[in-house]
Amino acid sequence: YVMMSGDVEWAATIFSRLEKYLDYWRKYHSAPFGLYRWRYTYMSGFDNEITGTMFPPDTIISPDLNAWLYLELRSMAFLAEKLGLSSGYVNHAEQLKKAINDYLWDEDYGTYASYDLCSGKRRISWTDGSLPGTVGYYAFLSCSSLIPLFARIASKQQARRMIERYVISPLHFRSPYGIRSLSCSSEYYNNACWGNPPRYGDHRRLTNSNWQGPVWIPLNWFVFHALLFYGFNAEAEALADDTFKVIAMSVEKLGFMRENFHAETGAPLYADNFASWNILADLMPEYLPGNNPRLPLFVP
Secondary structure, eight states: OHHHHOOHHHHHHHHHHHHHHHHHHHHHSBOGGGOBOOSSGGGGSOTTOHHHHHSOTTOEEOHHHHHHHHHHHHHHHHHHHHTTOOOSHHHHHHHHHHHIIIIIEETTTTEEOEEETTTTEEESSSSOSOSTTSTTTTTTOBGGGGHHHHTTOSOHHHHHHHIIIIITOTTTTEETTEEBSBOTTSTTOOOOSSOOOOSSSOHHHHSSSOOSSOEEHHHHHHHHHHHHHTTOHHHHHHHHHHHHHHHHHHHHHHSSOOSEEOTTTOOEEEOTTOOGGGGHHHHGGGGSTTOOOSSOOOOO
8 A cells, every 4th residue: 555655644653553463473473493373274364274284283383374474574664664764674574584494495395384393394294205206295285385485485496496396287286277275196185165174173164165175366366476476477377367267167157256166177166256355366467577567566
């Protein structure tokens, strides 16, 4: 809003409350290594994200929360500069970025991954991940790992490796209709309308949607912008086209959109007459090279 309007006066009225909001996350969701964790998986919006539902609450450090907080810190630094205030938000953001790359990037796999505080290691496979091709090797490779790409935390070398190996690979995240919410090489991959009952947590919260396979438009949006930033323009354009395609299929079949879609067939899955974030699809072509988007992205 401040970028588009220049309304610094409004920013001054809200800044102290934004600081309290951010302090809440930093105080109550802190984790070792200068990182942060969801107290319960459903807080992420990825309601039944596989790592959070298979392991005890409060024991998993997820890439998504840390990437979101990195962007929040950079946003606060931007507002502080506009208001002429000194702050430590830039330094904190850079410290968080370093911690994400130090502890949540797995060099052997070439991807970001959740950190399991119980085992003291990144959690991608069932075992130690030393035997590629074995059962459980990609069990926990979920959409949470994609958000650092959207936040531009990965180096160009990291991003290219991760995008080519996982993001645009049909063996993992890329489906004919967008981005799967869990690698299809995971043994937990499924396209159920509702999530499987979790081992831990409130089943009423963790089964009312499914982020263990289906395509969700926000994931397409996040990955679309990551692809553009890291120079995968053709792949970004194809993803925008497929996002339109899956929504059009829903409207043609039902007369309305649903909230998520079967990653292999494009079938609309759940929540009749859903709009909300699906409208992001309409904006995607504006961000392709040569176009002029109505809404500029915040660039940290």
